[in-house]
Amino acid sequence: MFTGIISKVAKVEKAEKRNGSLFFIIQKPKGWTIKTGDSIATDGACLTAIRVNSKNYTVELMPETLNKTSFGKKIPSMVNLELPLKLKDKVDGHFVLGHIDAIGKIEKITKQGLSSIYQIGFPKSFSKLVVDKGSITVDGISLTIVKVLNNAFTVALMDYTLNHTTLGQKKVKEPVNLEFDIIAKYFTRSKK
Numbered sequence: 001m002f003t004g005i006i007s008k009v010a011k012v013e014k015a016e017k018r019n020g021s022l023f024f025i026i027q028k029p030k031g032w033t034i035k036t037g038d039s040i041a042t043d044g045a046c047l048t049a050i051r052v053n054s055k056n057y058t059v060e061l062m063p064e065t066l067n068k069t070s071f072g073k074k075i076p077s078m079v080n081l082e083l084p085l086k087l088k089d090k091v092d093g094h095f096v097l098g099h100i101d102a103i104g105k106i107e108k109i110t111k112q113g114l115s116s117i118y119q120i121g122f123p124k125s126f127s128k129l130v131v132d133k134g135s136i137t138v139d140g141i142s143l144t145i146v147k148v149l150n151n152a153f154t155v156a157l158m159d160y161t162l163n164h165t166t167l168g169q170k171k172v173k174e175p176v177n178l179e180f181d182i183i184a185k186y187f188t189r190s191k192k
Contacts, residue, residue, distance in 0.1 A: 002041045004093035004135075004142025006080040006165050008032070013056055015075045022061040022071065029081065039098065041082040043166070044051070044140030044177040045069050046098025069100045070139075076152070080140040080165050093142025094135040095182055102126055103119035104178045106170055107152055114159040118167070121152045122178055128188050129180035137179040141165055 007030040016023045026042070028034060034057050038049045047059040066072035085091070108119040120138065122130070130136065130153050134145050143155040162168035170176065 001023065001085045002046070002093075002098055002140070003085055003089075003091050004044075004082070004096045004140060006082055006135045006141055008081045009078050009164065010081050011057070011173040012076055013080055019064050019093055020098070022075075023058055024061065024065055024079075025056050025058050026081075028052070028056050032083070039084050041080075041084075041096070043070070043076065043079045044096070044098065044137050045071070047099050053187050057076050057165050057168045065152045068103070069177050070103050073103065073175045076166065078166050078169070082140060094137075096137050096139075096140070096179060097177060098180060099179060100177045101129075101180050104176045106172050106174050106176060109172055112122075116146055116157050116162060117146070117154050118157060119149065119154050119175060120178075124151050126178075126180055127151065129184045135181045136183060137172075137177075139165070139167060139176050141167060 011027040012145045013027055014025040026126050034049050034052050035051050036049055039046050045065060049057045050060055051058040061071055079177055102123050104122045106118055107121045110117045131147050132145060132148055136143055136145055146154045146156050157167060
């Protein structure tokens with residue numbers, strides 16, 4: 001489990017397809033202790049380190065992961081990273097599972113002082129999970145929905161978030177990984 005508070009951005013040093021899977025070799029952030037088998041949220045997707053050395057680590061993206069995430073559409077050069085939540089940790093964002101629900105698309109970016117408003121489209125089938133001032137995870141980042149539109153929502157990104165995550169480099173029409181709030185999912189499921 002994660003919180004959606006990105007602690008590092010790292011370079012994808014190499015991406016290689018083998019036997020239907022995609023393997024990323026990711027630069028290991030300074031000061032991070034990672035061992036084989038550890039889970040790491042990578043642009044929001046919970047991925048397992050299958051090989052680790054002093055400078056980088058390798059993760060495997062199975063066909064299911066490629067179908068559900070933006071990684072199947074575009075291989076990133078940089079990724080947002082978060083280590084799993086420990087029981088003693090403070091929860092600054094919201095509870096994030098690292099299970100991507102859908103691929104969204106950046107439809108519009110509007111500057112507002114030092115911050116930016118991103119309009120992100122999503123598949124209509126998830127519309128019941130998106131509410132004004134609700135939580136959502138975009139590329140692993142815990143964000144608050146500003147406004148719900150027709151099959152889209154807006155989020156406001158402050159200068160700090162733009163400079164310390166990969167969203168500041170993303171452009172209109174680029175795909176993003178979306179994880180809808182777990183509480184909204186359970187609530188919606190209980191109403192069926």
